[in-house]
Structures are given as structure tokens and as C-alpha cells.
Amino acid sequence: MGEHIRIRNASGKWVVRAGGAIVAESSEAKELTEGDMPAVIYFPRGDVGMAFLEASDSATRCPYKGQASYFNISTAAGDIPDAAWSYETPLERLSDIAGHIAFYGDKVTVEQL
Numbered sequence: 001m002g003e004h005i006r007i008r009n010a011s012g013k014w015v016v017r018a019g020g021a022i023v024a025e026s027s028e029a030k031e032l033t034e035g036d037m038p039a040v041i042y043f044p045r046g047d048v049g050m051a052f053l054e055a056s057d058s059a060t061r062c063p064y065k066g067q068a069s070y071f072n073i074s075t076a077a078g079d080i081p082d083a084a085w086s087y088e089t090p091l092e093r094l095s096d097i098a099g100h101i102a103f104y105g106d107k108v109t110v111e112q113l
Contacts, residue, residue: 019075042100
């Protein structure tokens with residue numbers, strides 16, 4: 001189960017921009033690939049401006065990763081609902097993403113510097 005998921009250290013520095021603000025910036029991000037889907041960058045919580053994030057009521061369950069909780073992002077330009085997610089206690093095989101937050105690239109800008 002979950003053998004099609006790989007996690008590795010993301011190379012370089014990564015940044016998240018939303019509503020004109022830098023919401024996250026890290027040289028310690030993780031890159032998760034799942035099958036043939038595009039890679040997702042997970043940022044250590046300590047590298048995320050948590051003042052921009054507010055927990056939402058949304059939650060989903062992935063059979064390979066576990067329970068995901070979601071965050072709205074608040075910026076001066078407005079709120080972005082469910083723009084980020086985290087597996088607070090992922091399944092053991094994917095424990096490398098515990099304490100990390102990922103962002104939807106269609107709602108914010110996630111880019112390598």
C-alpha cells in the first residue's frame with residue numbers, strides 16, 4: 001500500500017505567494033510524487049507564515065496518506081478557502097510529511113527560486 005508514493009528532499013529554495021504576500025519559504029521542503037501525478041511540495045510548518053493560515057472545517061481521507069486537514073489563507077487581497085492542507089499524523093510509511101503543509105498551485109503560486 002502506498003508504494004507508488006515517493007518522498008524526497010526538494011532541491012533548492014521554494015516559496016509560496018498568495019495575495020501579494022510570501023506565505024512560505026523554505027530550503028528544507030519535501031517533494032512528494034504519487035504515481036504519474038505532478039509532484040507536490042510540502043513545507044515544514046516552521047517555514048510557513050502560520051499567521052496567514054486558519055484551519056478550515058474541511059477534511060479528507062486518503063487511503064495511502066491518511067487524514068488531511070485544510071487551511072484557508074487570509075491576505076490583504078482577500079481570503080483563499082482550502083488553499084493548503086496537512087497530514088498531521090500521516091500513515092507511518094509517509095511520516096516524512098508530518099509537520100509539513102502543502103499548497104494548491106491553482107490557488108496560490110508555488111515556485112522554486
